[in-house]
Every structure is written in structure tokens, then in C-alpha cells.
Amino acid sequence: MKTEHSQIQEQRRKFLKGFSLALGTTALGVPLFSLSSCQSSNTAGEQTATSDQEQTTGQNRKMGIALVGLGQYSANQLAPALQETENCYLAGIVTGTPTKVDEWKTKYNIPDKNVYNYENFDSIADNPDIDIVYVVLPNSMHAEYTIRAARAKKHVICEKPMATSVEDAQRMLDACRENGVGLAIGYRLHYEPFNKRVMELGQEQVFGKVVSIQGGNSQDLTSGNPNIWRLKKDLSGGGPLMDMGIYVVQGACYTVGKAPVAVTAQFGEVTSPTYFYEVEQSVNWALEFEDGLIAEGTTSYAEENDFLKGKAENGWWTLEPAYGYDGKEGETSEGKMNLPNIYEQVQQMDGQAQSFRNNEPSIVPGEMGLRDMRILMAIYESARNGGKRVTI
């Protein structure tokens, strides 16, 4: 006889099986498009006109974000997204390149008082316009700037990978806890319909128990400049695993809503030594979950792929592409996923700002970044040791 719980679960599975995206809230209860609207403005001029009282209080106040590091991701994704966010706006910049300042100030109406360099960055503590510091620097610099931001009593969004070592990730978490500020990682896919659908399919066991997961995320860098920071170990912490493979590890974890307990991994052959003399060219791994489920992953800087697949007892799903900024497509054993491509960074930063403002835990907290650092380091440990099984 079915228990009440199992009947509810079954009804829920039926509902989720016929799921179609409704504006507002997903079946997991995570708001997609219904974030609260703003009260104050997103222009520097109007900010000056806002009273101190309004700057520091009010549930609907837009939070001011300062971007640290004005490279490709800040310039092409985050700053434009911050023109569309409802809960936060681009209030300031932190850069080591003075020649970028005028263009950013003009383009985004940023006042002089909200422009910092790496030396005077700590004085951001005295600036009430800045509520959140968003660290968008090369990976090995994430720890220093997250910790300095926390000491300045600012909430922090830190880009992936959170750090280049488990120890640094732990220090970042500690600093944010000690200073009473929030820490979220730039895991935009947790706010994105196709990947959220995978979370539902897997975690809610819509097609029964998940029996296998496979993912790949690779980008060919071998026709570009070999002197970029992504190929320098001291700045990147590692090769494609730190940059692209982390998405595949994330994909496995959010498909089942759990962390793996062990891993085996192998480095691929180095066929482009001009590029890959400090970091790996490619790596393959198998994550093992406590129930025996295996999630296979691959990442490379010398080929192209972008997919996340899951197989369950009674069905399957595929996202391909799965991780890029847009153009995602998905299919299940019941047909094409009819979901929209959205401006992920808008949803991500609005969601993160809302969690900071409401003093609520982020859905992509620093703890998740630390968990992932442990997994990535275990993958490297296994690959360095001829594929030996490493427990996490």
C-alpha cells in the first residue's frame, strides 16, 4: 500500500513530468522572473539625490555593486547585465588599469568617488554607495580581494572557481563569517531555466532514480595567445578543469542535489605543448556518489564540447549546449524542452542581491564554492596519481 508520502511524491512527479515553465515560480519554488522591483535609481546622478536614509534602508532599495577587474566577463556580460537588474546596479569599479577608467565612468555614469584601484581598494569600507563587491579577477586573486572586501564589511560575489586551493576557499568563508557579510559564487546556471529543469528532473526523480550522468565542457584555446593568465598556473590554479570543467562537476552535483564521495581521474595527452606546459590540456574523471551513481566528466582546452546528460530508470535528458551564456537547448525522453533562454547574469545578480538584502542564505553560497574546490582538488590528486581513487 502506498503511504501518504509516496502518494504526494507520485503526484509531484506527475506534475513535474508535465511541467511547463510558468512565469513566476518554478516547481522548486525558486523565483525566476518575479524579483522585487526597485525604488532607487541606477544612475550616479540620481544616486547623489537619494537621501542617506533611503541609501541605507528600505527593502526595495537597489544595492550598489562594485566590479573588481574590468576584463572580458565584466565588460561584456556583467556591466551590461547590471543595466537590466532590478535589485542591484553598477555603482563602482575597481581596476589596476587607469586607461579604462574614463570609458567606464562615462559609459556607466560612475562618479569619481566610486572608482578605486587595487591600492586604495580597502577605503571602499567608507563608501555607503557600495553594498556588494563582485570579484572578477584571475582565479588566484579571488581570495585576497574577497577577504579585503569582507574586512571592508561588503557582501561579496566571487567568480568561479572560488579560489585556487581549499585552504584559500576556507579563509574566504571565514573572513565573510567573521565580518558578518554574505558570500555567493558566480554560479549563474542555478538561475537558468534549462539547468533548473535538470535539477528538478534529477532531484525530484521525475523519471525515477538517476542511473548515470555525463558531461563535457571544453573550449579550444590552441589558436590563440599562449601567454594568457588562464594558462599560467600561479594565476589560474590549473587548466580547463578550473575554468570549464567546474561547470560539469556542478552539473553532476545539482542533477542529484548531492556531493560525490570519491573520484578517479586521468589527464589527457598533451598535444599542444606550446600552450600546456604549466596546466593540463585536458582531464577526464568519474565522480562516485554514495549510492553508487557514477558521473563521468570531461574538459579540454584543445577541443569543443558543451553538454550535460542524465539517464534515469524511466527516461533521460540532454542539455546541449548546456553551459554557455545563451543558445541552450534541451530534450528529454518525452520531447524537446520548451524553455526560454534568459539573461542569466541579470537573474543571478538580482537573486544574489536579494539574498544579501534580506539576510537570507544564497542558493549558491561560499560553502558550495568550497565544496567544489574540494572536488576539483580531488580530481587533480587522482589524475596526478595515475587514476587512484581519492575520497572527498
Ligand code: NAD
Ligand atoms: P580577463 O582576462 O578578461 O580579465 C581579467 C581582469 O583581471 C583584467 O581586467 C585584468 O586587467 C585583471 N588583472 C589583474 N591582475 C591581473 C594579472 N596579474 N594578470 C592578468 N589579469 C589581471 O578574464 P575574464 O574572462 O574576465 O575572467 C575573470 C574571472 O571571471 C575568472 O575567475 C573567470 O573564471 C571568471 N569568469 C566567469 C564566467 C562565468 O560565466 N561565470 C565567464 C568568464 C569568466
